[in-house]
Amino acid sequence: MNNTISDIDIDLTAVCEAEDDAAQAEAQPAQNESDDTYAQKMQEQLALARSSANCRYIGIDLHSNNIWLSVIVNEQRPSGSVGKVIFSRSIGTQRVDGTLPEDLIKPVIERFCKDQPHIACVEATYNWYWLADLFERNGWNLVLADPSTVSEAKTKAADDRKDAEYLADRLRYNALRYAVIMPKQLREIRDLVRTRGTAVKQRAREKIIVINKLTNLIGRKITGKELRKLIKEHAEFGTEAPMLLNWGLTEEVRTILDYHLTMATNIDQGIQKLEEHINAVGRNLRYTRELQKMPGCGPVITSILASEIGSIRRFATAANFVSYCRLASTSKLSNGKSKGLGNAKNGNAYLSWAFTELATLMVRYSEAAKRHFEKLMRKYGQLRVKAIRVLAAKLARSVYQCLSKNEPFDVLRCF
Structure with missing residues (x-):
């Protein structure tokens, strides 16, 4: 991407002030130790559940309008322990009356999770947050499976039921690649930081469009200093900005540039609001102090x-x-x-x-x-x-x- 736009999520001025960042980090309040122990607690809960002979292993195949829920338990036979499917059913999660998905599936999941040893897993798809929130609120055990796990099953035939049962059976064998899910509060901070990154890229995109448009029209690439001056003039004069008039641009072209410069300005204001909130909550993130002491690790990369x-x-x-x-x-x-x-x-x-x-x-x-x-x-x-x-x-x-x-x-x- 064009190197004239140096604001694609790196604040070099902050990096240059690494010593000041480290000094500020020393003055921060004590870190939230619970941020570092939730993973250990979850692993202990999973180990405790697995040690029970009556543990329910729950595989969830999640879709946009339904989930397939399969539950497997260990059954002792003369030949050894085998998996027995005690429940396998599709549950719709969308209704025209606006009922929330968690209200539809909670009564079913509760039968196998409440006051019973259990481990549930769901694939890391685009829409699993609400399911994780449901399990977290009720103190149930849910882990996030690697999406490539099911694709490696290589079964002769595949459908939602087989996928859910495969996840549950892999859990039973303790042969499933999974990740411990972050608590809701940490996920929301993480999404806030991700949104900031997306917004910075969008702002850079609008600026690059302006640069390329002007390069095509005036025959040379404007510098970063000229771009900042143009944005400042545009905020005051709009399409009548002196720089646009001096370049002899037509009203149609100035209208196009007005759109992209307005977008860049609005996004910039949104980024400032995001960063204010990130700075407020980010100071209490675990590891912030340690990471900011690394050479070159400014506040953006640290967050x-x-x-x-x-x-x-x-x-x-x-x-x-x-x-x-x-x-x-x-x-x-x-x-x-x-x-x-x-x-x-x-x-x-x-x-x-x-x-x-x-x-x-x-x-x-x-x-x-x-x-x-x-x-x-x-x-x-x-x-x-x-x-x-x-x-x-x-x-x-x-x-x-x-x-x-x-x-x-x-x-x-x-x-």
Whole structure:
């Protein structure tokens, strides 16, 4: 994307003031320790439920207008323990009278969750928040399954019932890849930070449209300084902005630019409101203080990392965390030959972006990181993208170790 727009979610001025950020972080109120322990508590609850011989394993195949609910229990036979399906049914979640989905499915789920050992799972689709809220309010156990789990089943035939039963059976075998779900409050803060990122990209898009339009009409690319001056003049004079008139633009063109400049201005005002709220609630996020002490980690990247990680205890190992950040290798080799690549997009896109940006900034502000980056550049034949991604993966491992052991980040130990 055009490098003249430097506001695509990186506040370089804040990064340059890293020492001030660290000083402010020291003055912050005590971090909410519960943010770091919810994952451990959930894992303990899951282990306790699994230890019961009567545990209900619940698989949920969630759709926009219904869910398929399957419940499996262990049944002892002479040959050993086998799974027995005690319930498998589709439940509609949409009614014309406006009844909420949770009111329709709660009486059914309650039969298998209330005061009974249970573990439920649902695939990570686009509409699972309301279901997670229902389980959280009632103190029930719900985990989030990797969507690729069902696709790997490779059954001869597949439908909603088989998918739900497969999830439940994988839970019973403890062979399901799943994630501990963040509490509702943390998810809302995370979505707030994500919305800020989306808004910044939208603002940059409008500015780039203006730049490209003017480049096409006046024959040269305007600078960032000229763009800021144009936005300021437009806010005061609208389509009669002196710069637009000096360039000899027609009324039709000025109307087009007026639309995009107005959009950019309105989005900018919205971003300011989002950032005010993020600054208010973000200070109490776990790990904010630790992350801001890293070279190059300003408030924007800190808010992304802290809100997306939630609790480092969600990840069993550093390798799991690096994979979740989309920074693990996906190459498939056999006898030294490449057999293709795995799903490189299986993970968190926001953490992937944040660690890549942090690696780029750390190379700029840390001599140790710069030396290591130059070494990687020589190793990978001056392929900058490869080198910076390897550096980002190394940073992710270091962040995991620091947060899990509650130790400060040491750039010399990292590189």
